[in-house]
Amino acid sequence: MPTVLLPLPDADITLYPSLLDESECAFFLTELTQTIEWRQDWITIYGRSLPQPRLTAWYGDPGKSYTYSGITMNPRLWTPTLLNLKAKVDALAGVAFNSVLLNLYRDGNDSMGWHSDDEPELGLNPMIGSLSLGGTRRFMLRHRFEKGLKHELELTSGSFLLMQGKTQHYWQHQIPKTRRPVSPRINLTFRVIY
Template identity: 50%
Template sequence: MTQPALFIEPPAAPAEPSTRGWEQISAPGALICIKRSFLGPVAATKLLRRLIDVVPWRQDKIKIFGKEHDLPRLQQWYGDPGQVYLWSGIEMRPLPWIPELLEVREAVQRATKRDFNSVLLNYYRDGNDTVSWHADDEPGLGLSPFIASLSVGAERDFLLRRTDDKTEKRNIKLTHGSLLVMGGETQGNWQHAIPRRKRVTEPRVNLTFREFE
């Protein structure tokens, strides 16, 4: 019998959704949970190295005050046929699923009891790569987007701030192999960002699974 690529153990039998291993983040008007041990260190490292090697990473550009700048990270978009992703003038047509992403998607779907038809991959080469304040609130995600975000590689700060009170903030440490989920009214009430951290010298890959309508 062929070994799974990442050695993710399937559940022994169908089960009801479980809160075991999940930590809920206290944030008014949000539903945010994290499972820090979703992938073990060996599987997480194997996935990180594999994705860095096999994904055809894109260096997109973004316009700021009329001038084009390199996006401060690399990215790629995978998904079911037709799941085109448009944001800030960037069009991303889905690449077909590769075995590694299919296996991870299946594991994330089991853990969250949700289905996903696309995934955005971000490659932070070191602590100089960032993502600015934003919400994952594209119209195709529906009124209450459900996002499952898997992190492998260097630990990074995941900052949150209320849209109506930017002084109210949270900082979540995204560790190697952790799975963060955001649901409910999170995207309407909170923004998030990955800030620059010059002390970070190792890479990180983030996989955000989504269900576009």
Template identity: 65%
Template sequence: MYKQLNLWENGETLEPATVQSQITPQNLILPDGDLVIYPNLFDTTESDQLFYELYNNTHWRQDAIKLYGKSIPLPRLTAWYGDRGTSYTYSGIEMNPEPWTSILLQIKSKIEPLSNVKFNSVLLNLYRDGKDGVSWHSDDEPELGNNTVIGSVSFGDTRRFMFRHKSKKYASQEVNLTHGSFLLMRGTTQQFWQHQIPKTSKPVKPRINLTFRVIITST
């Protein structure tokens, strides 16, 4: 279990996202992409509670990748939960699912009606501070099939989420993923676009991101 975070002591709370209707989406205009964001799907109180539960009760792991023959720790902690048989491999790292928790099922049940998809797995990332991030990539592994649907939920401090087109070098976009936001990526987005969470020298508090997915299984 990761050490407890004293984020709410002395009356301190995370800065809430811009006040908007929880169910009013904003379309992000990307050529060859299909993205919708709900900036404040989870209200501040619910987001604080979910962040605390996920931070302290998720089975976080420190994975590493091989780079030039050396083992390099990923600049973030990760966890993988889902249905049986939803193993997932990325960057040479094999993830075998742990059973769903009540907290994850609670979040899943809130985003599935908006996604029109029944997700069977979720990758969790814990960005502990500005030194943590994730480099340019697409969620296009074979296990995800074509026209992948990714439901991305964020809790914690706001981080920049950047997009760049794989062939149209002039095409780029970024959005701030705020506490309690939900970003839905679908259609050909993963086929044509890459995304990243850049590292930053600015002081930032921890952030947890959950990317719900549909893994193609043999059963």
């Protein structure tokens, strides 16, 4: 399988452009859209309470809860579809992920702001496996300390991005809003909760 190692300092990020083929992507996108128990949480930004600009869900092993931005998510049990996808990414990453955060971007107005996946329960050097299904979206990276260091790429349907090592210590990432028409997208970020 072709891979692209991103040429970024202080990072270990590998892109697998085609983990899934077109028919697999269409199947999994439909299946997850219809069967996942999606929710919309509220977050506080500069003292204002606002709905998150996307739908989310948290699945995983029992007891593997996750807290970010003041939101605690308790895992729903793995579905057969999620276990199928987990087996594919586990084999590629060489690790047994025990949880997954799903994000449903309904259109270009849905987004994810700048952040690092560096919560304590993810361990010292988190491994994050990010699988994209559906509409192509821009994935932007910026170095936390070297302000001129930036990078972006298009995450297409079926692509898998593996971030590991010290990446989360030095880099932030986001999925910005877009005005161009874009199909719904589901992103699954597989994680190990300690």
